[in-house]
Amino acid sequence: xxxxxxxxxxxxxxxxxxxxxLEGVPVGVLSNNDGCVIARSEEFKALDIPMGIPTHKIDPxxxxxxxxxxxxxxxxxxxxxxxQQVLARQVPTLEPYSIDECFLDLRxxxxxxHALGAHLVRSVVREVGLPVSIGIAPTRTLAKLAxxxxxxxSTRPQVCVWQSADAPELTAHLKRLSPRDVWGIGERLNxxxxxxxxxxxxxxxxxPDSELRRRFSVVLARTASELxxxxxxxxSDLESPRRSILCSRSFGRPLRDRAAxxxxxxxxxxxxxxxxxxxxxxxxxxxxxxxxxxxxxxxYHHACEWTALPxxxxxxxxxxxxxxxxxxxxxxxxxxxxLGVMLTELTPRQQRQTTLFDGAExxxxxxxxxxxxxxxxxxGRQALTLGPQPADAAWQMNSAYRSACYTTRWEELPRxxxx
DNA sequence: TCTGGGGTCCTAGGACCC
DNA sequence: TCTGGGGTCCTAGGACCC
Numbered sequence: 545x546x547x548x549x550x551x552x553x554x555x556x557x558x559x560x561x562x563x564x565x566l567e568g569v570p571v572g573v574l575s576n577n578d579g580c581v582i583a584r585s586e587e588f589k590a591l592d593i594p595m596g597i598p599t600h601k602i603d604p605x606x607x608x609x610x611x612x613x614x615x616x617x618x619x620x621x622x623x624x625x626x627x628q629q630v631l632a633r634q635v636p637t638l639e640p641y642s643i644d645e646c647f648l649d650l651r652x653x654x655x656x657x658h659a660l661g662a663h664l665v666r667s668v669v670r671e672v673g674l675p676v677s678i679g680i681a682p683t684r685t686l687a688k689l690a691x692x693x694x695x696x697x698s699t700r701p702q703v704c705v706w707q708s709a710d711a712p713e714l715t716a717h718l719k720r721l722s723p724r725d726v727w728g729i730g731e732r733l734n735x736x737x738x739x740x741x742x743x744x745x746x747x748x749x750x751x752p753d754s755e756l757r758r759r760f761s762v763v764l765a766r767t768a769s770e771l772x773x774x775x776x777x778x779x780s781d782l783e784s785p786r787r788s789i790l791c792s793r794s795f796g797r798p799l800r801d802r803a804a805x806x807x808x809x810x811x812x813x814x815x816x817x818x819x820x821x822x823x824x825x826x827x828x829x830x831x832x833x834x835x836x837x838x839x840x841x842x843x844y845h846h847a848c849e850w851t852a853l854p855x856x857x858x859x860x861x862x863x864x865x866x867x868x869x870x871x872x873x874x875x876x877x878x879x880x881x882x883l884g885v886m887l888t889e890l891t892p893r894q895q896r897q898t899t900l901f902d903g904a905e906x907x908x909x910x911x912x913x914x915x916x917x918x919x920x921x922x923x924g925r926q927a928l929t930l931g932p933q934p935a936d937a938a939w940q941m942n943s944a945y946r947s948a949c950y951t952t953r954w955e956e957l958p959r960x961x962x963x
Numbered sequence: 964t965c966t967g968g969g970g971t972c973c974t975a976g977g978a979c980c981c
Numbered sequence: 982t983c984t985g986g987g988g989t990c991c992t993a994g995g996a997c998c999c
Contacts, residue, residue, distance in 0.1 A: 575967035582967070600965040615967085642970095642999040730997055761973060763997080790969060797964090839966050884968090942965090 545657060545680055546775070547648040548687040549631060549664065551624075552675040552695065552702075554644035555583035558620050559613050561673050562950045562958050570610040574599055577794045577941040578614055614943035620644075622951045626672045631664060647684055661703035669701075677702035682709055684777050685770035688727040689745075693717065709773025718746035718771070728767040733760070745771065785890070786823060791815045792884025796942045798837065799880045805834070806868060808939035810930045812885040813867050817860035820887065821913060826856040826896065828889035830863055832870045837881035847874045855899065856891055859909045860916065860930060863887070883939075 555573040570588035637649035679690025694704035724734040749771035756765040766776040833848035948956035
């Protein structure tokens with residue numbers, strides 16, 4: 545059996561945790577740059593403001609009735625880690641899936657599943673304070689559906705267990721669901737399935753495997769098989785090492801200035817290098833891309849170029865040198881809206897191949913990056929940067945409604961007032 | 964004025980080899 | 982009249998997830 549635990553309205557719930565006045569209020573969380581709505585509380589959903597709507601297109605009347613927050617990933621990431629710690633303590637295998645979800649592999653456990661689910665939900669509520677729901681079923685795909693069903697319950701704790709794929713209540717349930725509701729089926733596949741007369745999740749799982757492979761792909765065949773109770777997604781599918789790194793941001797305002805773009809690029813290279821070193825990886829290729837605003841009427845321009853590094857590296861300075869050369873090649877006098885750095889061909893740091901002419905240089909670079917990471921961890925990210933990176937630089941993103949980093953910065957600890 | 968930022972996997976087709 | 986049967990590697994593009 546597998547379980548899927550999912551935090552309800554995660555970002556909105558995180559904001560509420562430290563700001564109780566938001567309880568019962570429609571809360572929407574905005575994307576980076578305060579661009580559009582990416583998370584909503586139940587009250588916000590009830591106002592029919594859709595997911596993904598650009599912030600400036602929210603009806604002004606509704607805008608006055610809701611609270612909008614800029615996204616605060618430092619806070620969400622820390623709370624996510626706490627939820628996972630609570631769960632990991634109680635089950636043998638936990639696989640993080642996204643910032644607000646994880647799968648539990650319950651194989652080998654002999655339990656009253658409902659009691660276990662209720663216990664896990666209560667422990668997260670008690671120790672972290674966030675509402676979660678849990679679905680338990682014979683495959684991950686079914687556990688995802690069970691979780692959805694749990695969320696629909698009005699009673700707490702929200703737990704849904706499907707003991708077997710043939711359970712009559714499950715079959716009846718699948719007849720009411722669209723294939724679109726199934727994990728792995730998006731708009732396109734749903735439309736193509738509808739064209740073939742496959743209109744429900746139940747119909748999908750009854751479609752012969754050979755038919756699905758022939759007309760679609762092995763991916764959809766696996767999904768159908770999972771709906772039939774045969775686990776097809778192995779542990780290693782989700783555990784496989786990272787294959788690429790992308791660091792990108794939209795700018796707070798259009799950027800023409802080359803020096804300013806170079807500053808943003810340094811910042812992204814710095815972040816990319818830190819991600820690499822945190823995972824003990826090195827990259828063999830680096831790419832950058834630049835684009836203008838696709839939503840404007842001006843002609844859209846998108847440029848992207850890759851280069852191989854002389855040898856695999858996790859050194860911020862080397863990444864930056866290569867990236868700046870690419871910028872020189874790509875830059876044109878245009879009003880850019882977004883810039884990104886991509887790393888690929890990642891390998892573990894231990895597999896480093898030295899060359900005849902290395903000398904002491906690699907060891908020095910490695911020591912330098914170690915000192916770099918230590919200093920930034922101890923004295924803060926502003927203490928040491930690759931070139932000037934002022935907080936008010938033209939390329940910095942907007943985030944006008946940002947909450948404090950309550951759990952990760954001493955100076956932003958929440959205060960409780962006792963009267 | 965104002966529209967996010969990450970990731971993964973699979974397939975088809977082209978270019979090449981014998 | 983009639984032109985094989987195996988491979989590999991790479992890339993672009995499409996699909997999906999949160």
